Each structure stands twice: as C-alpha cells, then as structure tokens.
C-alpha cells in the first residue's frame with residue numbers, strides 16, 4: 001500500500017495568535033505552550049517576531065534552545081535588520097527556520113510606496129540574505145489573495161530562485177472562498193518555474209468563517225503545509241484552527257487521504273492551555289474543543305448515543321483527549337485526587353503549585369457543594385493569571401448594594417507590596433468596585449468589554465468575568481472566576497490593569513509597514 005501524503009502542521013499561536021488584541025502571553029506561558037506543541041507533533045512552531053521586542057526575542061531564543069522535534073521559526077519583515085535578529089533567535093534550534101514576508105497586493109505596495117519592480121528587487125535581496133544565514137527559509141507574499149495573479153507568479157518565482165524552501169500563500173484578510181483558494185495554489189504549482197522544488201503553504205484568516213474550508217481546499221490543490229493556531233486564535237476573527245483541520249483530515253481520511261503527525265489526544269489540553277493563557281474563553285459551540293462539542297441534550301440524541309455513539313458523533317471525545325468528565329470533586333477530595341484530576345485536564349503541577357491550588361480548591365469547595373471540571377479550569381485560569389502579574393492584588397472587598405442607591409465599595413489593594421485602602425460609590429456594585437480601583441490606580445484606559453459567564457449551573461456557580469481595556473492603542477484583557485460575581489469582576493479589572501503595566505514596560509508594537 002502506498003503511503004498517504006503528509007501535510008505539515010505549522011502552528012503560529014505564539015506569533016499570529018499572540019498578535020490578537022489582548023492575548024499577550026508571558027515568557028513562561030510561551031515556553032509552556034511551545035513545549036506542548038512540540039510534544040503533540042507540530043512540525044513547525046512559529047515562536048514569535050524577534051525584532052518586535054526584547055521579550056519576543058528572548059522567548060523565541062529559549063523556545064529554540066528547548067526544542068526537541070519541531071522546526072522553530074521566527075518572523076521577519078523584508079529587511080536585513082529583521083532577518084538578522086530573527087536568525088540570532090532561531091539559530092539555537094536543532095532545526096531553525098526564518099520566515100520573511102512583504103505585502104505584495106496593490107494596497108500594500110501603496111503603503112510601502114514600492115513599485116512592482118522595486119518590490120521584486122527587495123524580495124530577491126532579502127530572501128537571498130535569509131538563505132545565506134539559514135538553509136530553511138519561508139517566504140510569504142502578504143495579502144497574496146488580493147495580489148494580481150501575474151505579479152504573484154513573478155514574485156513567487158523570484159523567491160524560489162533566491163532560495164526560499166517554503167512558499168506560504170496568506171489570505172491575510174480572510175477574503176477568499178474554497179474554490180479560489182484551491183485555484184491559486186494550483187496556478188502557482190502549475191505555472192511557476194521551480195514550484196516542484198518547494199513546499200506550498202496555506203495561511204488563512206477567518207473573517208468570513210471559511211478559514212478551515214479554505215485551508216483544506218488548498219491542500220486538495222497541492223499545498224502541503226497548513227498554518228494554524230490552537231482555538232483559531234489570531235487577529236480579528238482569527239486563523240484556521242489547528243484542531244479543526246487536523247480532525248477534519250483524520251475523520252474524512254476517506255475523501256482527503258492525507259496524514260499529519262499530530263497526536264490528537266493532546267488537542268484538548270492544548271486548547272485549555274491556550275484559553276487559560278490568552279484569556280480568550282473558547283465559545284461553547286466551537287468545533288472540536290467547545291464545551292458543547294460532545295454534549296447531547298435532546299431526548300432523541302441521548303437515546304441514540306446510549307445505543308450507538310456513532311449515531312450522533314463523528315469522533316469520540318477520547319480522540320481529542322477528553323476524559324470522563326463525570327468525576328465530581330468536593331470538599332472531601334484530597335490532594336492526590338486533585339492532582340490526578342488536574343492532570344487529566346492538562347495541568348501538570350509541581351508540588352508547591354499544587355499546594356497553592358489545593359488551598360484555593362478547598363476554599364471553593366467550602367462555598368460550592370460540587371466542583372466540576374469547568375470550575376477547576378476557571379480556578380486554574382485564575383491562579384495562573386495571578387502568578388506573574390502581581391504588582392496589584394485585591395486583598396479585601398466589601399460592597400454594599402441593594403435597592404437603595406448609591407452602592408458603595410470598601411477596597412484594599414496591595415500595590416507593589418503596600419496595602420492601600422479606599423471607599424468609593426457607583427451605579428451598582430460592579431461600578432462601585434471599579435471606581436474604588438480607579439481611585440487607587442488612576443489611569444486613562446477605556447473599558448471596551450465587560451462580560452460575565454456562569455461556569456456551571458446553579459446559584460452557587462462560579463462566574464468567570466472577562467474585562468478588556470484599551471490605552472493608547474494597547475489592548476489588554478483580564479479574567480477571573482469566583483462564586484461572588486463582584487469579586488470576580490474586581491479581580492478581572494485589576495488583572496487587566498496588571499497586564500497594562502506589563503505592556504507599558506514592553507513598549508509599542510512594531511508595524512508591518514516598516515520594511516525598509
């Protein structure tokens with residue numbers, strides 16, 4: 001039997017995913033995600049954009065040093081400074097890759113004020129330079145889908161001649177449809193001289209909800225690398241979701257006979273980790289990893305499931321690493337049970353971390369009779385969020401609320417190790433608590449989003465609160481969970497402020513326009 005063609009999985013959660021507004025990750029969080037991606041069989045990890053900041057450079061370098069099986073890739077714009085910096089970071093990997101790109105569509109040529117010929121020359125120079133440093137070079141014509149086909153063919157040929165080994169065709173704005181995505185890949189493979197010596201990649205954004213379909217169509221047309229992110233994290237509506245393309249190739253192997261090297265039983269763990277770290281909750285009905293992806297409520301469905309799971313499920317929960325979720329924890333559960341349960345959920349904790357979580361778990365179990373998996377995930381999210389971002393902490397909060405306005409909040413924050421107390425009033429308990437925080441930590445950040453989710457059912461359910469704030473173009477999110485919604489709100493707000501302080505220290509993001 002002939003072996004099925006292999007499709008390479010290129011994960012860009014740490015680069016394109018981390019670029020999505022508010023999804024900033026700490027150094028330790030990036031290393032943890034990279035280790036898991038490597039372990040689950042991701043072929044290429046795009047670890048960051050080394051020129052963007054000292055933090056990005058340090059993360060890419062360390063991920064490169066720690067890498068085991070994956071190729072480690074860094075992003076660079078079309079200039080020598082970016083490419084040199086990228087090489088300095090990725091060169092520590094067993095298998096390094098430089099990924100350099102430039103916007104080739106008329107809109108992008110206009111922004112960079114380069115004529116077609118001047119841009120072609122720049123592509124030749126920069127890809128040659130990258131290839132002189134590294135044997136493995138990926139080149140991307142950003143906004144390829146909206147680039148004139150003749151010009152696209154011309155620049156792809158130039159990049160191949162200059163030494164690019166992978167040509168990535170991005171649908172930067174999520175504009176294409178499956179038939180067009182396939183046609184462009186087919187055209188390049190058939191008409192560009194030298195195309196048979198390189199790998200073509202597809203990189204799709206999800207603005208019209210077609211990223212996964214467009215990626216799969218590109219594979220059918222000959223692309224052999226799919227760029228994607230865990231949970232589809234990414235700018236705007238995000239990217240192709242790793243879990244969707246990998247499971248689609250697995251489940252529909254009959255009509256798409258391609259294989260990937262991904263251990264799918266690690267998918268749920270990766271999804272939970274990225275959700276925890278990015279602060280982006282996974283929507284309930286998200287394909288493959290959503291809370292409802294394997295839930296059956298209607299009588300007919302439940303009956304069918306009991307008789308034969310295949311009646312209403314095209315994959316088994318265990319295929320993506322979902323273990324039995326019925327084991328409910330309570331106040332009598334001990335450390336060993338908690339450790340095992342967290343392990344099943346994808347959290348491998350050191351003894352000191354377990355101790356901290358155990359104390360929080362007991363406090364929760366005292367307030368809540370049954371602690372479900374989702375409660376524990378929320379608790380972990382809260383613990384991880386609090387670990388690195390501890391310049392400001394909520395020490396005490398008491399709110400007086402009810403039918404008589406105004407509501408008032410007494411608050412103690414520990415700021416850089418010193419307790420500070422204040423009382424403030426507001427229009428409702430959350431407003432009062434936020435006003436109290438603002439009195440102690442004055443700022444000009446604008447609240448863009450305030451969202452409350454009940455994690456489980458019942459009036460004693462934990463609430464997860466998400467807060468998104470913006471200051472001078474910097475966007476941050478904070479999340480917290482508690483059985484008291486006002487406490488969770490206050491902690492989420494403080495969490496976002498902590499992230500803002502981290503972002504202020506890190507400086508401004510770099511611009512794609514700067515190619516010179």
Ligand code: KIV
Pocket residue numbers: 016101140142143170171172173203205
């Ligand atoms: O979407 C895009 O065009 C990108 C490029 C940098 C490859 O992310």
Ligand code: ZN
Pocket residue numbers: 016170172203205
């Ligand atoms: Zn992208």
